[in-house]
Amino acid sequence: MRLDRALLVAAALVATAPAADGNVLARTRLEQILSGFDYLPSRAALEQALAGDLSQLLVVINSSDPAVTVGMRARAYRALGQFPDNIARAALTSAVVAFRDSDDRLERIYLMAAIEGLGENGGTDAVPALAANLTSELRDVRAAAALALAATSSPAACSPLRVQNTRETNPQVKAALQTALDRIDPMCLASGR
Amino acid sequence: MAIGSFALGCGGGGADVGESCATVSDCASGLQCLDHICRPGCLANIDCGDGRVCEGHTCRLVESAVGDGCNAEADCGPGQSCRLAIDVFVAGDGTCEREADTGGVVGAACQTDTDCRVGACALGRCTELCEVDAECLRGFQCVGIPRVSSDASSFLGGYYGCLPSRATLAFDVPLRPQLSQPLIIPVVNTATSLVVVAEAAQADERIGVTAVTDPENQPIFTAPTTVSEYFAGALRHKPLPGVAVLQIPSTSAVALRAGVYAMTITSSADRPEVTLEGRRVRVVEKLGPGATLDLHFHFADLTDHPCLPPERLLGPLSAPSDPDFQAAYLGRLRAIFAAANIAVGTVTYEATSAPVELEGLASERASELFATADDDRGVSVFFVRTISPAGLEVVVGGTPGSPLPRTGASGVAIAATALCNNTDPSHRNEPAWDRLARTTAHAISRHLGLYRNREPEPEGAVDPLVDSPTSDDNLMYWGEDGGTALSTEQREILRASPVLR
Numbered sequence: 001m002r003l004d005r006a007l008l009v010a011a012a013l014v015a016t017a018p019a020a021d022g023n024v025l026a027r028t029r030l031e032q033i034l035s036g037f038d039y040l041p042s043r044a045a046l047e048q049a050l051a052g053d054l055s056q057l058l059v060v061i062n063s064s065d066p067a068v069t070v071g072m073r074a075r076a077y078r079a080l081g082q083f084p085d086n087i088a089r090a091a092l093t094s095a096v097v098a099f100r101d102s103d104d105r106l107e108r109i110y111l112m113a114a115i116e117g118l119g120e121n122g123g124t125d126a127v128p129a130l131a132a133n134l135t136s137e138l139r140d141v142r143a144a145a146a147l148a149l150a151a152t153s154s155p156a157a158c159s160p161l162r163v164q165n166t167r168e169t170n171p172q173v174k175a176a177l178q179t180a181l182d183r184i185d186p187m188c189l190a191s192g193r
Numbered sequence: 194m195a196i197g198s199f200a201l202g203c204g205g206g207g208a209d210v211g212e213s214c215a216t217v218s219d220c221a222s223g224l225q226c227l228d229h230i231c232r233p234g235c236l237a238n239i240d241c242g243d244g245r246v247c248e249g250h251t252c253r254l255v256e257s258a259v260g261d262g263c264n265a266e267a268d269c270g271p272g273q274s275c276r277l278a279i280d281v282f283v284a285g286d287g288t289c290e291r292e293a294d295t296g297g298v299v300g301a302a303c304q305t306d307t308d309c310r311v312g313a314c315a316l317g318r319c320t321e322l323c324e325v326d327a328e329c330l331r332g333f334q335c336v337g338i339p340r341v342s343s344d345a346s347s348f349l350g351g352y353y354g355c356l357p358s359r360a361t362l363a364f365d366v367p368l369r370p371q372l373s374q375p376l377i378i379p380v381v382n383t384a385t386s387l388v389v390v391a392e393a394a395q396a397d398e399r400i401g402v403t404a405v406t407d408p409e410n411q412p413i414f415t416a417p418t419t420v421s422e423y424f425a426g427a428l429r430h431k432p433l434p435g436v437a438v439l440q441i442p443s444t445s446a447v448a449l450r451a452g453v454y455a456m457t458i459t460s461s462a463d464r465p466e467v468t469l470e471g472r473r474v475r476v477v478e479k480l481g482p483g484a485t486l487d488l489h490f491h492f493a494d495l496t497d498h499p500c501l502p503p504e505r506l507l508g509p510l511s512a513p514s515d516p517d518f519q520a521a522y523l524g525r526l527r528a529i530f531a532a533a534n535i536a537v538g539t540v541t542y543e544a545t546s547a548p549v550e551l552e553g554l555a556s557e558r559a560s561e562l563f564a565t566a567d568d569d570r571g572v573s574v575f576f577v578r579t580i581s582p583a584g585l586e587v588v589v590g591g592t593p594g595s596p597l598p599r600t601g602a603s604g605v606a607i608a609a610t611a612l613c614n615n616t617d618p619s620h621r622n623e624p625a626w627d628r629l630a631r632t633t634a635h636a637i638s639r640h641l642g643l644y645r646n647r648e649p650e651p652e653g654a655v656d657p658l659v660d661s662p663t664s665d666d667n668l669m670y671w672g673e674d675g676g677t678a679l680s681t682e683q684r685e686i687l688r689a690s691p692v693l694r
């Protein structure tokens with residue numbers, strides 16, 4: 001499924017967001033740290049670069065500036081996961097839903113990053129969107145979804161993980177499902193699920 | 194000790210090589226009469242056999258008695274070896290002892306002197322005592338070796354022994370059941386780099402070096418207690434979970450010196466019940482220059498990877514003949530390292546033997562992947578499907594990584610998702626090999642001991658190099674915009690790495 005990223009994040013680009021002109025983004029501090037390929041920026045570094053304006057991450061994601069790379073957008077999605085914030089959750093949920101069945105290879109990369117981010121900050125509300133990706137045709141997406149469900153620490157994730165664990169045949173995904181279940185099982189047991 | 198006379202000389206008779214003789218006068222010119230057979234004149238002691246030395250192209254029998262003093266293997270007669278007293282200050286002198294019936298020959302692996310048929314055990318290799326290079330086997334040279342007690346606690350003087358001219362030698366240091374242990378590490382006078390690899394028994398257990406004093410008794414390192422202390426130190430190191438690696442030199446500000454280094458190894462300071470017993474500390478010394486980088490690619494199953502075209506397979510069978518992998522990727526890697534006068538040598542391709550779940554690699558579990566690296570030399574490069582946190586394109590085992598295989602720091606991992614990271618719209622469906630080569634070279638250089646030229650966090654921290662290049666066009670810049678430039682000192686640090694041969 002093809003999707004215009006601008007439409008995707010429109011809901012999250014609230015009135016406080018500046019105009020998304022790609023050309024004004026030439027290597028801001030935020031872009032610079034998002035260009036790092038061998039480390040995950042800390043939340044403190046992101047907050048400093050964002051100067052309190054989380055929507056700047058969405059501007060990067062939405063940018064048409066050719067200097068904004070695939071890797072930077074993926075890291076921006078992942079960075080959103082470090083913020084327990086409604087704007088971040090909304091953007092990630094939108095991406096996880098919209099890119100779910102995409103056959104565009106870049107959108108699949110963004111999907112995996114968004115899944116991981118949403119697992120980080122989404123909590124129980126994120127479980128349906130994440131669980132829907134457990135049946136993705138792409139094994140990397142299924143594995144990411146399994147681990148993200150565990151990261152939600154939500155008992156609601158127990159059932160979809162168990163169900164998929166009985167169906168899954170790919171060894172990599174099977175292992176990810178088992179890792180996820182091992183992590184979340186105490187919460188499942190505690191909640192009686 | 195005495196050099197006995199022998200039936201040798203300048204010849205002039207008619208007997209050719211291999212024919213019998215009574216004296217040298219029976220042999221043709223240029224030959225010697227040795228063991229009643231005419232043989233070519235010798236060039237080195239090794240040509241003469243045990244208990245004989247080569248002097249003026251002729252072999253002379255050495256006469257000595259057990260117990261005679263000696264400075265070199267050449268001082269002892271047949272069936273004897275010049276050996277050092279164990280755990281006694283040696284001051285360069287040994288004693289002719291009866292040669293052991295068993296044990297390793299010169300160059301064989303050893304842990305103690307008793308593992309060797311002759312001489313002594315130094316840097317994990319059996320060595321003969323010597324005075325000049327000509328007394329050593331070909332490919333070996335006579336080097337100054339600090340003598341250390343068998344428990345690595347004391348310096349016992351120095352001696353000269355035959356060690357390989359070019360080699361990377363590794364040896365275990367004995368550990369005791371205590372939280373912290375001082376160690377004396379010998380560094381020979383031909384060493385170009387020293388690496389200490391400390392391994393914990395559990396992945397979550399910290400271990401590492403907490404203090405270092407150089408051969409001139411100057412403290413050169415104390416474990417940092419804060420992040421800023423770590424980045425401010427000329428010699429960067431800190432105890433880490435699982436495995437920690439210390440490398441000298443990692444900057445010209447802390448040059449490697451021959452002699453003994455005093456180090457303190459410490460296990461988890463926060464867990465008093467954890468001692469060093471059962472842990473492992475190995476010392477690696479690179480002898481002589483060596484600037485060949487072997488690369489060992491280990492591929493996860495990349496079938497149906499979103500960043501590879503559907504018809505394209507990338508794995509151990511296809512990579513050796515894949516034009517992009519060979520030309521655009523490996524070719525650029527070769528060019529980047531050639532700028533440091535490092536040649537890419539042997540390149541191997543294998544399917545990874547790591548557990549399948551590591552095909553999607555969680556960075557916190559990367560040590561499990563690197564522990565599967567069984568390549569004795571060079572760098573193990575693991576191609577995995579994805580790395581999390583998402584957006585990471587590489588994970589390194591450490592800066593520096595371990596030059597030894599099968600440790601949690603024995604390699605670098607590359608995410609195949611990085612092949613999607615191509616901004617050129619005209620190549621939207623083509624993997625970004627060129628960019629990936631630069632990313633891989635950056636990771637390998639960290640494995641070899643180079644730090645990021647400047648750190649993303651804390652902002653303003655720079656590497657400990659004296660010529661400190663902080664520009665984006667440097668290979669060690671951490672961002673996608675980085676270039677491939679290397680400073681003079683960066684090139685020197687790379688070339689000193691014991692990963693190279």
